[in-house]
Amino acid sequence: MTDKRSAKAAGRTEAIMRTTLELGQEIGYAKLSIEAVAARAGVGKHTIYRRWPSKGALFLDSLLSLNRPGLDYPDTGDVVADLREQIHMAIDLLDRPPLGPLYRALIGEALLNPQVAAALNDHFITPQAEMTVARLKAARDQGQLSPDFDLDLAMGILSGPLYFRALIIQEPLTHEYVDRVIEALFAGMGPRR
Amino acid sequence: MTDKRSAKAAGRTEAIMRTTLELGQEIGYAKLSIEAVAARAGVGKHTIYRRWPSKGALFLDSLLSLNRPGLDYPDTGDVVADLREQIHMAIDLLDRPPLGPLYRALIGEALLNPQVAAALNDHFITPQAEMTVARLKAARDQGQLSPDFDLDLAMGILSGPLYFRALIIQEPLTHEYVDRVIEALFAGMGPRR
Amino acid sequence: MTDKRSAKAAGRTEAIMRTTLELGQEIGYAKLSIEAVAARAGVGKHTIYRRWPSKGALFLDSLLSLNRPGLDYPDTGDVVADLREQIHMAIDLLDRPPLGPLYRALIGEALLNPQVAAALNDHFITPQAEMTVARLKAARDQGQLSPDFDLDLAMGILSGPLYFRALIIQEPLTHEYVDRVIEALFAGMGPRR
Amino acid sequence: MTDKRSAKAAGRTEAIMRTTLELGQEIGYAKLSIEAVAARAGVGKHTIYRRWPSKGALFLDSLLSLNRPGLDYPDTGDVVADLREQIHMAIDLLDRPPLGPLYRALIGEALLNPQVAAALNDHFITPQAEMTVARLKAARDQGQLSPDFDLDLAMGILSGPLYFRALIIQEPLTHEYVDRVIEALFAGMGPRR
DNA sequence: CGCTAATCGAGACGGTACGTCCAGTCTTACG
DNA sequence: CGTAAGACTGGACGTACCGTCTCGATTAGCG
Incomplete structure (x- = not known):
């Protein structure tokens, strides 16, 4: 039974x-101000600064407090199907409103602020990547992939094009594009197989 | 015969x-202010706002004014060698000091500011991508790649992992990593080649 | 012909x-804030800080911008009558609303802030005192006062009790009290006249 | 015999x-904060607010807790000598470091805060004035002063110039100045006795 | 002597104002 | 006319204290 103090503080943090x-x-991350958050939340500015630098x-933190659900990787035995399933879900969550624009802004902030970059990596990017790597490793261990299969490289080839298209090219991601990437990853793109 | 006024204005713009x-x-993009640039350049703030929004x-613009050299794609007939060559040069330029941190910040800004994103795409990302696509297309036309080779997909699989590693994972790029990506692109990564 | 810039700036300063x-x-000096003045005056805070520290x-400065009128000392030839006249006017102005409470607060601030004390002395207290001293000196020069009459001491004995009563004892000043002080100054209070 | 509770509480109050x-x-009254006092004294803020508003x-209160000694008026029979003696002591205490600056600030605060003004009057100014008045009254009763001698006026003429010089003019007080005020009080300053 | 109540240190809290920085606009005077 | 200089409103920054409000953890006399 946690104490009342924590309960109150946690409630405020959540608010x-x-x-x-x-x-x-409503106004986008760029125009967001701590001042405005404090005012809207009915909270002193210091209460925010006490919690976040x-x-x-x-x-x-606000974004991470949302996407706890659905991170889990399925393992049906078919690694390709599992990857498709999981990545489809991921882009549906992260590349579409309401989260999409916020996640994009978060990465923008991370590129300007090393502290945020480090925290983002520790609390989201790395865990997420490790799940993909783990699923691939399981497949490799089961002999579905060659013994010298480069797990990290595969993870980069799966994630990279999606981030590139979403963030740099700024075109929306589709399930079809994901499928083509996965296909290319395993089959290669020639020349002459 | 261009007038002296233009000459002077151009000099100021360059300055x-x-x-x-x-x-x-010196201080990083995040801490940069138009005020400070104007003061240091000995220029009125208005003169800056008149030129840039x-x-x-x-x-x-400042960054683009630098990297004019070296964008050209070689065409030695060997598409794989040409891609390696050009991408090695690109990452040497864009992922290392002094430009690296500035380019990273520029992309961060683009993720927060759609106008910058559009301009960055128009003036750098798209032209750069088109050169890669053009080189691949030439190879396809010459029969080095299969007729249904997906040019855009290939470009995404080449660039994506590099951006992902540099910007998201935030690990430095190496020529060796580039080579592994290129290798995987064409050969695929199994299962069972 | 003063420039227009000054005209506008002066208008703002006055506002x-x-x-x-x-x-x-309305709210008293103690509760006054630069923030509130700026807001009410429709002026940026910086515009105030640019002018006053x-x-x-x-x-x-605000108070001094008011009481320019009526500082002049009369000289009817009768030094006692002139002192009464001038001091009555002074206390009517400085010890009664609307100025009284503000002047009291100003002196309070001066006692807490040496910079204000110095400015107050330079721009009000000293000039005012010098006028009294000058009137007394004229009287001495005309032989109405003894040649060794101590001008500064007399000024202190005239002003001191009034400030003491107004600020320390915090009782309102009356013309009658002024008259008794002047009477005592010249006649002395015994013992044995 | 006071209880132990008081003992501990009194110790804290004193601390x-x-x-x-x-x-x-160390830092002057103006920069003093209850927060800082509480921290330095190792005491909760509440403990201070419980005792002082x-x-x-x-x-x-802190200042008053110091100057208990030396308030007593001598009565040697010579009223002038007694006044000199007592006032010399008073200015030595109140117009010099370490108490001088603090006493000055206290009066400044009193001018900004009516509650403090009232308390200062009740606990220091009035008692002190009454002692002077009492000593003068004794002299009058003994026939050393004329029967219609105005006690309050005399007190004001004694104290006023000293406060005026110390607080308003902000020049240090000297025994010699005190003597000249006393001399003028009794003898008057002309014109033509 | 043990228990209820007061008091305490600590410090979180909503709030106000501070003094600073910069954005983006506007004005003046110079060349 | 374009410019350097810089004043201007406005908004947010991050900090400092205010005075109030819990928290447990000591004490306190009272039963």
Whole structure:
């Protein structure tokens, strides 16, 4: 039975993060200000600064507090099908409203602020990547992939094109594009197989 | 015969961009301010706002004014060798100091500011991608690649992992990693070749 | 012919001082804030900080911008009558609303802030005292006072009890009290006249 | 026999006041904060607020806790000598470090805060004035002063110039100046006795 | 002597204002 | 006319204290 103090503080923390997401959706991350979050949440600015060192850190935590569900990787025995399934879900969540624009802004902030980059990696990118790697490793262990299969490289070839298309080219991701990437990853693209 | 006025204006424009890069290297893009650039360049703020609508736009132009050299794609007849050559040069330029951190910040800004994103795409990303696509197309036309070779997909699989590693994972790129990506692109990664 | 820039700036300066006095009368000096003055005057905070280093300095200037009138000393030939006349006017102005409470607060601020104290002395207290001393000196030169009459001491004995009563004892000043002080100054209070 | 509770509480009260004076001397009254006093004294803020309603009240009490000694008026039979003696002592205490600056600040606070003004009057100014008045009254009763001698007026003429010089003009007080005021009080300053 | 109540240190909290920085606009004076 | 200089409004920054409010953890006399 946790103490009442924690209960109250946790409630406030949660309220701040909820308000951050709300405001973030309304006006966008770039125009978001700690001042406005504090005002909307009915909270003193210090209460926010006590918990997070910067707007980016607050925003990161707020986003991470959402996407706990659905991270788990299926393992049906068919590694290709599992990858498709999981990546389809991931892009449906991260590349579409309401989360898509916020996640894009979060990565933008990470590129400007090393602290945020480090936290983002530790709390989201790396765990996510490790799940993919783990699933691939299981497949390799089961003999579905060659013994010298390069797990990290495969992970990069799976994720990279999607991030590139979503963030750099700024075109929406489709399940079809994911499938083509997966296909290419395993089959290669010639010349002359 | 261009008038002297233009000459003077162009000189000023160049001076502003040079100062922007200087300051950007000293204090980082995030802490850069138009105020500071104007002061350092000995220029009125208005003179900057007359030329660029935002810090991001100024920064983009400043960076683009640098890397004109070396964009050209070689065509030795060996598409794999040419890709390696060109991509090695590209990452040497864009993923290492002094340009690396600035380019990273520029992409961060683009993710927060759609105008900058559009301009960055128009003036750098797309032209660069098109050169890769053009080189691949030439190879396809010469029969080195299968007729249904998906040019855009290949370009995404070449660039994506590099951007992913550099920007998201934030690990430095190596020639060896580039080579492994190229290898995988054409050969595929199993299962069972 | 003064330039237009000064005209505009001067107008703003005056508006700020007027607002300061308004707010000062409404909520009192202690609760006055630069923030509130700026908001009410429709002016950026920086515009105030550019002109005055502190709330006290702003308040001092604002008050001094008012009481230019009526400082002049009469000289009817009768030094006692002239002192009465002038001092009555002074206390009517400085010890009664609307100025009284503000002047009291100004002196309070001066006691807490040496910069304000110095400015107050230079711009009000000393000039005022010098006028009294000058009137006394004229009287001495005309033989109405003894040649070794101590001008500064007399000025202190005239002003001191009034300030003491107004500020320390905090009882209102009356013309009658002024008259008794003047009477005592010249006649002495015994023992044995 | 007072209870032990009081003993401990009194110790804490005393510690707070001691800390207040310490900090007041180090950084000045203006920069003093209840927060800082509490931290330095190792005491919760509440413990201070439970005892004093404001910074000014705390400071007043802290100062008053010091100058218990030396308030007593001598009565040697010679009223002039006694006044000199007592006033010399008073200015030596109140117009010189370490107490001088603090006393000055206290009066400044009183001018900004009516509650402090009232408390200062009740606990220091009035008792002190009454002692002077009492000593003068004794002299009058003994026939050393004329029967219609105005006691309050005399007190004002004694104290006023000293406060005026110390607080308004901000020049240090000297025994010699005190003597000249006393001399003028009794003898008057002309014109033509 | 043990128990209820007060007091305490610590410090979180909502709030106000601070003094600074910069954005983006506007004005003036120079060349 | 374009410019350097810089004043201007406005908004947010991150900090400092205010005075209030829990928290447990000591004490306190009272039963």
